[in-house]
Amino acid sequence: MAEDETETGARGRPEDRAAPGPGRGHPIGRMFLIGTIASVIGVVLVLLIDWFPVGASAAADDVDLLYDVTLIVAVPIFVLVMAVAIYSVVRFRARPGDTRDGAPIHGNARLEVIWVAVPTLIVSVLAAYSWIVLDEIEAREPDSLQVSVRAQQFAWAFQYPQAGGRPIESEELVVPEGRQVNFSISAVDVIHSFWIPAFRIKQDAVPGIETETRAVPIRAGRYDVVCTELCGSGHSTMRQNVRVLPPPEFDRWLAAQRGAAGASQGAAARTEAGVPTGARTALRVAAHR
Ligand SMILES: [Cu+2]
Known part of the structure; x- marks a missing residue:
């Protein structure tokens, strides 16, 4: 138990890692707040970028819209994951001399169901939407x-x-x-x-x-x-x-x-026909000499 005391001593601010301090909000709440703000900025930025050359086919608008929808879905996921990762690295980094491992993490069935079901749903919806767009733009017209x-x-x-x-x-x-x-x-x-x-x-x-x-x-x-x-x-x-x-x-x-x-x-x-004629003439001329 001497180890525990040392750890607490090394930490200095145990409230940082355990319960949230008064008025500071729960770390998860803060991560989501930062992530949400960053997501909005990220989505606005990627939509402002002109990704494509001029659209010169009937499919261009549909493809560009599909791309924008994919960005609107993908950017917040990326930004949220990065916000949580960066926040955790900064906020929960080990102080010098702190060699402890974190608390053991056990299974959480509800969380696991959520993190499998949500991405599956997102990917399925995007795949179905892409399929519909592809089917539409590849439909064969009779006078092609x-x-x-x-x-x-x-x-x-x-x-x-x-x-x-x-x-x-x-x-x-x-x-x-x-x-x-x-x-x-x-x-x-x-x-x-x-x-x-x-x-x-x-x-x-x-x-x-x-x-x-x-x-x-x-x-x-x-x-x-x-x-x-x-x-x-x-x-x-x-x-x-x-x-x-x-x-x-x-x-x-x-x-x-x-x-x-x-x-x-x-x-x-004409050239093919001309060669034998010319050759025949030459032979005839030669034969008369
Ligand atoms: Cu090539």
């Missing part, structure tokens, strides 16, 4: 434009399938405003990830399988297409643009690509 995306170290290539003909190849991604684009994504070599931040869509490009994502561009302009899966030494250079055009301009662009493809195929056919 099909675009194949091919990823290769370290560039993107795009194909526009044509009914009854060869697909149009393009190194540039051009899409029409106001019409859903269905991207079929593949990879030639390693795993890449197709990301258009302004559209709020991201999908892995995996060798051997075809993945999909879709978006309805709603704002004409030029936006980044980014590879967001570390895919090799040139990963950071695997960036291109997507150009969103009003539908008539898009149609003109597609027609021009079709014309260019037709012209180059025609030229190739």
Whole structure:
């Protein structure tokens, strides 16, 4: 019991750790008060930050709202946990020479039920909400434009399938405003990830399988297409643009690509046909000598 006396002596202020002093409030009450004030400040701060680039697809508002709701739920939890941890470290730290252990902690069934049930509920609600948003923004529309995306170290290539003909190849991604684009994504070599931040869509490009994502561009302009899966030494250079055009301009662009493809195929056919003819002529000329 001599040890106990030493401990009490070393502590100096036993009331600090046991019962709350008059007029000072219970430590748990104070932690929650500090945590609540810090949470309000934290939530206001994160909502003031402009996290995203301009929203250029129909999904942007829904995704941004989902993100804000997640922040409003997550920030107070983080801030409250940190408030309790920091408060405890400062308020209940051991004074020099104090080597005692704290009081043994026994199970508290009610607390345990609460700290399992509350996080489970929060995560389930957020998961259900995310599911609903994802389901909505990925719903396929009947008149969607099909675009194949091919990823290769370290560039993107795009194909526009044509009914009854060869697909149009393009190194540039051009899409029409106001019409859903269905991207079929593949990879030639390693795993890449197709990301258009302004559209709020991201999908892995995996060798051997075809993945999909879709978006309805709603704002004409030029936006980044980014590879967001570390895919090799040139990963950071695997960036291109997507150009969103009003539908008539898009149609003109597609027609021009079709014309260019037709012209180059025609030229190739003429060259192939020309070689044997030229060779035959040369043989005939040689035979007459
Ligand atoms: Cu890549």
